[in-house]
Amino acid sequence: MTPAAPRRRRSPFAPQVLPDGHRHFSHRAVLARRAVLGGLLLSGVGGGVVLARPAGEDPETVAATGPAPVPPSAPPDPPQPVAPVQTQPTAVEGPSRTAADSPWVVVNKQHPLQPREYAPALAVVGGAEVAAVIAPDLRALLGDAERDGVVLGVASGYRSYERQRAVHENAVRRDGLDAAESLSARPGYSEHQTGLAVDFSGRTRPRCLLEDCFAQTPESDWLRAHAGRYGFLLRYPEGATAVTGYDAEPWHWRWVGTDLVQRLAGSGTATLEEFFGVSGGTGYA
Numbered sequence: 702m703t704p705a706a707p708r709r710r711r712s713p714f715a716p717q718v719l720p721d722g723h724r725h726f727s728h729r730a731v732l733a734r735r736a737v738l739g740g741l742l743l744s745g746v747g748g749g750v751v752l753a754r755p756a757g758e759d760p761e762t763v764a765a766t767g768p769a770p771v772p773p774s775a776p777p778d779p780p781q782p783v784a785p786v787q788t789q790p791t792a793v794e795g796p797s798r799t800a801a802d803s804p805w806v807v808v809n810k811q812h813p814l815q816p817r818e819y820a821p822a823l824a825v826v827g828g829a830e831v832a833a834v835i836a837p838d839l840r841a842l843l844g845d846a847e848r849d850g851v852v853l854g855v856a857s858g859y860r861s862y863e864r865q866r867a868v869h870e871n872a873v874r875r876d877g878l879d880a881a882e883s884l885s886a887r888p889g890y891s892e893h894q895t896g897l898a899v900d901f902s903g904r905t906r907p908r909c910l911l912e913d914c915f916a917q918t919p920e921s922d923w924l925r926a927h928a929g930r931y932g933f934l935l936r937y938p939e940g941a942t943a944v945t946g947y948d949a950e951p952w953h954w955r956w957v958g959t960d961l962v963q964r965l966a967g968s969g970t971a972t973l974e975e976f977f978g979v980s981g982g983t984g985y986a
C-alpha cells in the first residue's frame with residue numbers, strides 16, 4: 702500500500718465482531734448485503750448465490766425457522782436449478798481429497814465433511830484450538846512473522862460441529878435463510894471444522910479483523926508473501942465466489958502443506974476446486 706492510497710471505506714455491511722470472533726450483522730447491514738448480492742446476481746456474477754436453492758428445501762432449517770411466507774397473489778417463482786461449478790476430475794497423486802483428516806480434503810457447499818460430526822485431534826496455538834497436525838507450521842509462521850516485525854494472531858481456528866450449528870441457527874433466526882447462508886456455513890460444511898483453517902488477525906489495524914480491509918494491512922502482505930512456505934493457502938481469493946462458494950476472505954488461510962502449495966502455484970489455478978477438478982459453488986449439494 703502506498704502512502705497516497707486512499708483509505709478504504711468500511712464496508713456498508715461490515716459486521717460487528719463479537720468477542721468470540723464471530724460476526725454480528727445489523728439489519729441494515731444485511732439489507733445492504735442483500736442489495737449487493739442482488740446486483741451481482743443480475744450482472745451474472747456469482748450465479749446462484751442465494752436464489753439457486755428453492756426456499757424451504759432444507760428440512761432442518763425450515764423446522765428451525767418456519768416456511769418462508771409467500772403472498773397469496775404472488776406468481777410462483779420458476780424453478781432455479783442449482784448450478785454447481787463442474788469440472789473434470791484431475792488425476793493428482795497425493796493424499797485423499799475426501800477423508801476428513803487429510804491435509805488435502807476439499808470441504809465446500811458441495812462436499813460436506815464425512816462424517817459430518819468429524820472432530821480432529823487438537824492443539825492450542827496462539828490461544829486458539831487448531832488441528833494438531835498444523836500446529837508446528839502455524840507456530841513457525843507466527844514466530845517468523847514476529848521476527849519480521851509482523852504480529853499476527855489466530856482469531857479463529859477449529860470450530861466444532863455443534864458450535865457451527867449454533868452459529869448457523871442464530872444467523873438464520875436473525876437474518877433469514879438467504880442472508881445467513883451467504884455468510885455462514887451449515888454445520889458439517891465449514892472448513893473450520895477440519896481444524897486446518899485459520900482466520901488471522903493483525904495488530905496494525907484491529908478494526909480490520911475479519912473485514913475486507915485486512916487485505917490492505919502489512920500482516921496480509923506478509924501472509925501473501927510467506928504463508929505458502931508454511932503450507933498455508935489463501936482459500937477464498939478475490940473473484941472466486943462462484944468456485945469456492947464464499948466471498949473473498951483475505952484473513953482465512955487453509956493449511957494444505959507446502960507440497961500442494963507449490964503444485965498450485967505452478968498450475969496457474971488459485972483454488973482447490975479448480976486444481977483438483979472438484980465441484981464447488983454457492984449452492985448446497
Ligand SMILES: [Zn+2]
Pocket residue numbers: 857893898899900952953954
Ligand atoms: Zn475462516
